[in-house]
Amino acid sequence: MDTSVPSPFVNGETLKMFVGRRVRTVVQVQRNESGVLVVQSTDGHQLTIRGAPGAPEAPHYIEVMGIPDSDQSIRAESWTDFGENFDPVPFNGLCKLASDKYKYLFL
């Protein structure tokens, strides 16, 4: 990481609030289309992730850290394999809480 700017947790819905800013999100890999990952966010949005070479196959979850270049795609800087047993429901809840009501604890 080159800066210490906090990176908020986002889901498909809140991603658009942070276009151009570093974010982190956990998504489920659906398929890999020659280097571009097609993934599903924890709230069911389909997103594309560029720049995540070596990412695992479906149905693994990965945490992606990067900068969204639109409200449906992220340019990844790094990713971490979160395995298959990740529960998207509480993570989705966390995204909503952390970007809205309890933003002051996170950002």
Added chain:
Amino acid sequence: MPQQTTNTPERGSAITRTRGSQALLPLTVKQIMDASQTNDGFAVNGTEVSTVGAGCSTSAKIVQLCTSVKVRLVGRMLNKKQQVTDVTFVLDDGTGRIEMKRWDNETFDTEEMKLVKDGDYVIVIGGMKDFQGKRQVTAFSVRLVTNYNDITHHFLHCIYVHLDLARTKRSLSQPQVIANTSTRNQAPHTSYQAPTSSASGNTASRELSDLVMSVFLDPVLGNLEHGVSLDQVASRLNLSLGQTRSTVLDLVDLGNLYATIDDDHYKSTMNG
């Protein structure tokens, strides 16, 4: 009205009834950085967190939180550096970055630190420190995250604890919040409900608590080996025994008093 089902007994009792016992606060780096400094340590989101030593702090805004409290953080490890006597690293949890130091006191410390490296997600437990104006954590436990749901859980736990502490703080200044007091009790005493249920008794019950407390804090009475008996308090303040007992039990639940030889004798936790 929330009942005991919403109460997490282990964590709740650790925060609200501390008498020299350890409490563990899950925090984000942002919360630590935002914490303001107090006499004995820090105040995180308005709640005092003592960094050193056991025993009660009389300056504590929340009287219950009068003991040494540790913090729990989850994030990514960066810049791990092995020094002669310690290992330093930076923890990035997405809300900020904080420097951490792990002293190499025992083989266990060295061995545990060998298992983690830059880029790993880790769970850190340690104590908060302020070194020349810079916030740091002295870690004594650093473990790899194996179940990534722990990360989600940690941050949700941070929100939960923050809300719980804020609610506890509010209930101290407004003893009429019945819902909160019932979640703090495992088995609510029927007499415990009495002071808080009287609509007009809000200010009166607080003054009563203060009056009763002042008897226990009296230097002469406070030094008695078995503490002060309920009869003594009642006669001194000209109260009924029942009223005295229920006020004293409230104070016991708050952590200000404790029973000594039997249910009729109590001492203050704040003496000495």
